[in-house]
Amino acid sequence: VLSRDGKVLSFNKSAGKLLSCSLELGEHFITLLPFSEGKDAVLSSLKGEDGEAVFTVKGRVIELSAYHSGSGAVVLMRDISEKSERDRMRREFTANVSHELKTPITTIMGFSELMKDSSLPSDKVVEFSAEINKEALRLKDTVSDIISLSSLDEGKLGEKKNINLSSSVKEEVDKLKNKAQQMEVTVKWEVDPALTVRGWERTLSEVLSNLLDNAIRYNRKGGEVFIKGERAGKDAKITVSDTGIGIPEEAISRIFERFYRVDKSRSRESGGTGLGLSIVKNGVERMEGSVKAESRLGKGTTFIVKLPLGRES
Ligand code: ADP
16 A cells, blocks of 8 residues: 555555565655556556556566555555466467468368369379378367367366276277287287276376377387386376387477477378377376376387276275
């Protein structure tokens, strides 16, 4: 609370903390504000017109609202760092989504334009339609990953259930059997048949399928994937290991970010969207579990997922 001439009449502990200084009664408040935006807002409130400003103090984003009150002013400050980080991430995501959607659309437009030419030889027609089909599939995969992520973000997933892990793993392995065969990768699994986890079937299926799909796609010819499911204390521990290309140490901390790829062209060529691991991390965390990756370049990668055990009825 400020007097008519802008001196501090009263304050709470957080005010000093937010401004990273030791506030004293009787001090001129505006001299403590780091940026002119804040000073202007406070000065205008003292003159009778409410003011607002946003500024940064030691890396924290502060939103200041100054209201004229009596003969002085009341200044409210809020630390909005988390909110502004969320907003930044949302803006970045939107920009990335637009880019990821635009690239295949541009290719589809280019090839379909060429195909309008009636004198195009039939082998070119076949080649261009294959390109169009590939890009359309990429669009479909990207859109369905975005939908998965946004339903995880929304958090409307319904009631959690006990899910038998071994059946879920078997189902996902069956779905990707052909892909593994095409890539000449052997998939083996071993899951305690009595093991259940607490969560949502669809989310668990997305977690397992993304990890397994990556373990196959980033593998080598003749390589192996091994999935293990066991009890580890209060958790179910799922390990997905492969004998593939591995991940460089400096990239490990970034692979769970949306649209991050170590090798863009390999990801694209193999049908990646750049969203698989962010779906895994988001899904696992929604189920109150954790995920981490360990890798040796050129040797292989292991993802370790921990999920709460199913409840006993
Ligand atoms: P993508 O669709 O590109 O595979 P993901 O989010 O699933 O996207 O993975 C992010 C990146 O992490 C991949 O582009 C790849 O570089 C790396 N990656 C993920 N899983 C593996 C793996 N099992 N082995 C090697 N690299 C991997």
